[in-house]
Amino acid sequence: MLKKMKKKAMLATIAAAMTLSLNTNVFAKQINTQPTSYQTVTQIEDWGAATTKVIVNVGKPIPKNSVTTDTFKVHVARSDQRLKKPFLGEGDRTITKAYVADKDGNPVVQTGKYVVLEMKIGPTDSLGSPLNYDWATTGFNDWVDMNYTITQQRDIETSAGTISGLVVDQFAGETRELVDDFSTGKGTYDNVSLSYADFSPKTDNHKNPLIIWLHGAGEGGTDPTIPISANKAANFASKDIQSKFDGAYVLAPQTPTFWMDGLKGFGDGTSKYENALMSLIKEYVANHKDVDTSRIYIGGDSNGGYMTMLMARDYTNYFAAAFPTCEALKDTLITDTQIQKMKDLPMWLIAAKTDPVVKTTDYIEPTYQRLVDAGAKNVHESLFDKVVDTSGLYKNADGTPYEYNGHWSWIYVYNNVPTDTINGKTTHIMEWLAAQTNPNTK
Incomplete structure (x- = not known):
């Protein structure tokens, strides 16, 4: 019995020694790190x-x-x-x-x-x-x-x-990414304050156009990084889109509420922010001598598309082109006289038939047709069946492209998807936009 006990003790000692031997190097090599x-x-x-x-x-x-x-x-x-x-x-x-x-x-x-x-x-x-x-x-x-x-x-x-x-x-x-390439600022005009995000192209040897983008209803407030982040408006500063314009300024104004807040009611065909917005744009252009005043473009989505239509209607001669997306200015609020005025402004309207918020039959479709009937020579319409993923990365369960809410047709604009046949050639919206110049400027 004593021999067995001694033998077990010896085996335990050997095992412990072996374990210690095996683990000593591990313990010795365990290192502490600096704050993470x-x-x-x-x-x-x-x-x-x-x-x-x-x-x-x-x-x-x-x-x-x-x-x-x-x-x-x-x-x-x-x-x-x-x-x-x-x-x-x-x-x-x-x-x-x-x-x-x-x-x-x-x-x-x-x-x-x-x-x-x-x-x-x-x-x-x-x-x-x-x-x-x-x-x-x-x-x-x-x-x-x-x-x-x-x-x-x-x-x-x-x-x-x-x-x-x-x-x-x-x-x-x-x-x-991209958002950090923008600066932010704020302007007050007749007691109306608007914040904004803006992007400046690299210094070059020529003047550069200005792209103005007006946000949707969900991007109001006082943080101007929201209008370029909640959708994909920051993409106007991407290398791809910037290359279409050989460098362009981007200005994304932000309203504290909604562009559609009218003088008498919501979406009544006016906006209490219109004068302030125009003052902000003119001030921005005056402070950036490098802006090509013959190539100032304005666009926006939904609530911002509404405001784009107001600016195109009331300041027609100031802009080189407009590209309202899922715009929310009801066609019945546009007079025939206003159509006659707007028909000479190059315009590209974008929307999707599945839009549940802004029914295209009450907005983009009749307005586009009235412009065409009035003799507009440079007006285009991209009316998509629906809004789907164009990257190929996201799919539905059946393998078809992932489908977004039909109101989100701005996705197509940020990705330069809309096309039309112009002078016998398939032309994308950004290439078309970059080619527009304002004959009313000197």
Whole structure:
């Protein structure tokens, strides 16, 4: 019995020694990291803003191939402080790609202190949206609180040791692609204040046109980044669209309420913001001597399409062209005299037949036909059957392109989809727009 007990004790000692031997190196190589943090990256997609990636500062240099999509878990909680019950929801984001990067999120050649976690996004993925449309109370979109927690799931091996157990929840800032290329400002005219976002092209050796875009009903307020983010209006500053104009200024004014707030009633064919808007535009042009005053274009969607029609009607000779989208100025509010005046302004109207908000049979269709009948020689209409994804990335369950709300025809404009046959050639809306000049300017 004594011999057996001694033998067991010896075996236990040997086993313990072996375990200690095996684990000593691990314990010795476990390293501490400096304070960690994360940054978010937001892109503007067809349906609005989406947080596409987080850039995690892991606190120590790690090798290029030391992380995979399983290394971290990304959890987010969303809340909107405008609401009585701010909490919107929470959950884990799906990581689609992971790689070691520099502080700007660029993949490294050897080592880096940062890890980029790219995440799945989509038009129905609310967890990825840094915006919330508060339709019930304010009627506006706004940025929400996005609290991320990035939790390490697998060890990261480095030449200095092993990194494990990281929990990263310290927010270190956000990048909003394209949106950050805009400046913001505010102007007050006869006690009416309008905020705005604007983009300036690179300095060149020629004057540049000005694209004015008027937002929809959900983008009013006092944060001018909303009108270029809640839809895809920031895309007017993209390399692709800018190349069509050889560089263009972009001005996106914002009303504190709705462009359709009329002098007597909502959508009555007037706007209490019209004079202020024109004053803002003229002031902006005066302050930017590089603007080509013969190439000032105005467009807008829905509520902003309404305002575009008012500006085209009342300041016809000021603009080189107008491109109202799902415009909300009812045809019955446009007189024959106004049609005669507007027929000489180059115009491209866009909408979808499935629009549940602005019925095309009461708005774009009769107005377009009246312009044609009046002799308009440079008026175009893009009346789509419906609004669908054009990227090929998002599909319905049956494999067909994902279908958006029929009111969202602005998606086609931002992506330069509308076409017409002009002088025997298929021409896209942005190429057409860039070619228009105002004969009324000197």
